[in-house]
Amino acid sequence: MPAREQEIFDRKIEEEIRIEPKDWMPADYRRMLIRQMSQHAHSEIVGMLPEGNWITRAPSLRRKATLIAKVQDEAGHGLYLYSATETLGITRDEMIEQLHAGMAKYSSIFNYPTLTWADIGAIGWLVDGAAIMNQVPLCRASYGPYARAMIRICKEESFHQRQGFEILLTLSRGSEAQKAMCQDAINRWWWPSLMMFGPNDDASPNSRLSMHWKIKRFSNDELRQKFVDACVDQVKTLNMLLPDSEIKWNENREHYDFGEINWEEFYEVIKGNGPCNRDRLEARKKAHAEGAWVREAAAAFAAKKNDSTKHLMYGSHTTS
Amino acid sequence: MEAIPPRENWPLWEVFIRARQGLDHKHAGSLHAADAQMAIENARDVYTRRNEGISIWVVESRYIHASSPAESGSFYDPANDKVYRHPGFYHLPDELKNM
Numbered sequence A: 001m002p003a004r005e006q007e008i009f010d011r012k013i014e015e016e017i018r019i020e021p022k023d024w025m026p027a028d029y030r031r032m033l034i035r036q037m038s039q040h041a042h043s044e045i046v047g048m049l050p051e052g053n054w055i056t057r058a059p060s061l062r063r064k065a066t067l068i069a070k071v072q073d074e075a076g077h078g079l080y081l082y083s084a085t086e087t088l089g090i091t092r093d094e095m096i097e098q099l100h101a102g103m104a105k106y107s108s109i110f111n112y113p114t115l116t117w118a119d120i121g122a123i124g125w126l127v128d129g130a131a132i133m134n135q136v137p138l139c140r141a142s143y144g145p146y147a148r149a150m151i152r153i154c155k156e157e158s159f160h161q162r163q164g165f166e167i168l169l170t171l172s173r174g175s176e177a178q179k180a181m182c183q184d185a186i187n188r189w190w191w192p193s194l195m196m197f198g199p200n201d202d203a204s205p206n207s208r209l210s211m212h213w214k215i216k217r218f219s220n221d222e223l224r225q226k227f228v229d230a231c232v233d234q235v236k237t238l239n240m241l242l243p244d245s246e247i248k249w250n251e252n253r254e255h256y257d258f259g260e261i262n263w264e265e266f267y268e269v270i271k272g273n274g275p276c277n278r279d280r281l282e283a284r285k286k287a288h289a290e291g292a293w294v295r296e297a298a299a300a301f302a303a304k305k306n307d308s309t310k311h312l313m314y315g316s317h318t319t320s
Numbered sequence B: 001m002e003a004i005p006p007r008e009n010w011p012l013w014e015v016f017i018r019a020r021q022g023l024d025h026k027h028a029g030s031l032h033a034a035d036a037q038m039a040i041e042n043a044r045d046v047y048t049r050r051n052e053g054i055s056i057w058v059v060e061s062r063y064i065h066a067s068s069p070a071e072s073g074s075f076y077d078p079a080n081d082k083v084y085r086h087p088g089f090y091h092l093p094d095e096l097k098n099m
Helices: A004-015 A027-046 A048-051 A061-086 A092-100 A115-133 A145-173 A176-195 A205-212 A220-238 A262-273 A278-291 A292-315 B037-046 B069-074
Strands: A246-251 A254-258 B012-018 B023-032 B055-060
Touching: A027 A048, A027 A061, A027 A092, A027 A176, A027 A205, A027 A278, A048 A061, A048 A115, A048 A278, A061 A145, A061 B023, A061 B037, A115 A145, A115 A176, A115 A220, A145 A176, A145 A220, A145 B023, A176 A220, A176 A246, A176 A262, A220 A254, A220 A262, A262 A278, B012 B037, B023 B037, B037 B055
Parallel strands: none
Antiparallel strands: A246 A254, B012 B023, B012 B055
């Protein structure tokens, strides 16, 4: 039986037919999706923390409303992805437990601090920009629920990048201090943003399998290169510099060359030794614990209402 | 009367949204909520932040019954050999208009 099922699965992948929750799939495919999709969901949820930090201090009502809307979107994206992951046979509670126990990863980028208002701009432009590069091809991922969630996310993500660039653009046309703040944020967020694409292709064995199964469509290095090429042009509009003296147009490759990423830093952050890893996890656990009474009250209320509706239904035959 | 112990996990709900008057409700996704009212409110916040809908249906996921993909071959078999259900099956002369 599995041989025949495997054959059907392989043919669907080959012919670009989406795999749906009730279809047979190899255990490793399921495992890989659960890992990638839950990490993705956790990233959206943890990603609210560095930005939420600035909601009360946004410089105008317009910026504040925008930032709240953006953080709300991140919550929504986390929810789309958790429910898409649940179709693979894991519960949201299990995923959240894994996150809180430090067993599940989330994007390393959210372990860096947001020190100034310009960081909110840099996050929108660079971090959301890198995320979009990664996410657009995922709209064609072979697993149906993941692809559908990504389509919705990508539609909403574009405003995130544009609002971030607008923040930086405003600062770049401001006072000397504002210009300096803008450059400083770009300097601090540039390299961590490049790390978001993951290890180099030759150091990323999972990547090959993921591409074979058409979960990923482009390799880490291909996407990173696309991102660099786009940013080198965009930064000119800001009249700012990217903090990499090795960026240079390469005629032969028809791409920009760029400097070596500090992979030691990347692996340290992944291991939990980034500037904010502990804070982020603590903040998540605290929020979850402090929300416990709300969850309990809602469940108790629902149970009570359920009970009283039962009496009502037996008493009369009204339907709505 | 003893209180019913609340269920530990909020149940899963499927969300259907009507984008515009005149269209069908279409499956949008799923979410967790303690009861139907909360499911509708959560669906509004999760799935209609940009005016994607004017009407929301929610139904607890456990009430959805689905056909089995494993049996889809034999299940849909009865329709496979009935091309005569399609208008293109019938060969009529070209001069025939309005049909």
